[in-house]
Amino acid sequence: MSLAFWTLQGSASTAMIHSLAPPPIGPTNVELADVLGQMADLLVRRGEPNPYRVQAYLQAAAMLRDLDTPAVELYGEGGRDALTELPGVGVSLAAHLADYIERGRVGLRDRLLASDDPAALLATVPGIGDALAARLVQAGIRTLADLERAAHDGRLAEIAGFGPRRLEAARLQLNSILNRSARRRERRVRRQVARLAAIRQRREAERDAETESVPTSDDVTVATIYPLFPPAAA
Incomplete structure (x- = not known):
């Protein structure tokens, strides 16, 4: 087979290995x-x-x-x-x-x-671009807390660009950003890290086992071979 084929195969194998890696x-x-x-x-x-x-x-x-x-x-x-x-x-x-x-x-x-730049802060909310963030600032909305209040008191619905679907999406995003569920997220991160650590330890143990299974010169017992019929005495 050509070198190009083997190169392609190697690239595909590498891509498959990376695709099997755990996500960040x-x-x-x-x-x-x-x-x-x-x-x-x-x-x-x-x-x-x-x-x-x-x-x-x-x-x-x-x-x-x-x-x-x-x-x-x-x-x-x-x-x-x-x-x-x-x-x-x-x-x-x-x-x-x-x-x-x-x-x-x-x-x-x-x-x-x-x-410093309230529009830049508001634009960090997914679904809110720079132009929409600028309109929010013009409406007196400068913080995420302002934005959350406006999402529930009807002011956001009056701003151009906020239809029913975007308004509901903004409410969900703000709830995710401002809620107090940090402990749940921390526990989830800890579980994921523990799972990755267990995988890493298992792989290291497998590599150590493979290394120990290879005999070294110190592990080889030298056998002494004796002749079946000893030479006759002179």
Whole structure:
């Protein structure tokens, strides 16, 4: 068979292996780093008087980009305490990372966005684009709490672009964002991480068993062969 055939077969096998890999169970380290970097930028734009605070966010973001182990796995195994063991991550930063892992949001980032660019904050809600977010701000809606109240008191229905289906979708999204079910999400993440850890341990045990089954020179017993008929005495 041609080399091209074997190359194609190899590519297909690789793709199949990747397709069987477990899906991500939470935000990647790069995504978490982007969140911290954005928060540092927002603090600077707000006029944060403490430069060391901004530097802490930037250093933690750089650390996460270089971190080999997914932070979400560390969190699933040890909670916030495990995050504080990362270089440059204190209690406050660990709380922000945990919030994003659990809820996909950080309260401080939302507040900074609300004061700096409320339209950008509203546009983080799935289904709300930049143009619609700008109309919401013009209507006096600047925070997610404002948006939730407007979704239930009838004001959203009066804004162009909010039909019945989009209004219901916005209510569901806001309920998901603002609800207090973080503990359920945390337990789900922990279960998923525990499942992945069990798979990894089983594979490591299988590899160790295969390694131990290969005999080494120390394991081979050297047999002494004696002649059946000893030579006659001279």
